[in-house]
Amino acid sequence: MAFEGTGFEHAYRAHAARLRSVAYHVLHDRDAAEDAVHGALLRVWSAGTYRAERGPLLPFLIACVRREALDAVRGTARRRVRETSAAAAAEPFVDPTAALDPVEAQRVRRALGVLSPEQRNVIERAYYGERTLAEIAQELAIPIGTVKSRLAAALRRLHGALSEGSAS
């Protein structure tokens, strides 16, 4: 292909691994993960609404891909995926030595350490354990409203901790 080696190919390769790992973590299927990445990108492009003011592109795309992947596993498909990965889901924990980006994993681990145990618990269940709000509420025997506010506060605190970490 005449475009290999161009900036486009480079830009893709720079982001591909990260986006694929986000989708794969949700879907546990490589082809489905590629479809989710592909779908999310096409959605962004065809909408034509992304502007630089919207914020850095990669974090934006990561959030888009995660939503696309989660949408793809809702309903019966989601349950099937969950059953096959029940062992992994039972222990929502990320092994930093196995991370795509070990340096980032260490940084995240330090930042997660700043959260209260309650905050850390919900954010790990939601992000790494793929739990829904209702599932977290049930597992922890707390109201959904509490899960929501705790999750939101946890992510804000995490952002603060990461910012402080990179400043020092």
Place this chain on the structure above:
Amino acid sequence: MNHLDDDAELYVLGIIAPERAAEIEAHVASCETCRERVIAAEAAAAALAGALPPAPSEAATTERLRTTVGGSASRQRSWFAGAAAAAAVVLAATAAYEGSAAHAASSRLASTNTALLAMAASHFEHVSLTTPPGMVAKAIYARDGAWYYVVVSGAPPGGHVRVESGGTFRDVGALVPGTPATLFVRGVGRVAEIDITGPGDATVARGIPSY
């Protein structure tokens, strides 16, 4: 719409009703306060994502396909790369890149983001074609039908792309063999149907574009 409050973070985590997403994105486009909150949440979530293990490697997947499914070598190249190539072709073909608002805005970003940003601001549609097992086909096309980019993995030998409009079928060219096989054509216009044909001109895949 009121400010997003906690929904800003929940939206980024992907644990909010899908029908709310478009509403939230529209609000974010017009509300600076909420936009900043969402951007901050996305930065934190991206860091969480960085701690995830990588997806299985291309080589491992190719090997798995070869040994367990007997998949053809055409699956080796990912859809992702296919989409990249598509976007590159699109930009080259439409020259929408130079002088566009996206290009001007992108000067503030890192250079690797420049190309993606330009792509993000271009307008095109896509459709997945109905295919037999072992074959995946997608068509990416301009909303005015000015160009079509057809990407096929597991394409039949000697595959062609055929379009139908007003009851008339027209062969617009042979797929260029590769992984995936591709065809980029211009000047087709809007069509009612996009087909892939195989040996004996038999239709093996079809899709209905919407513009």
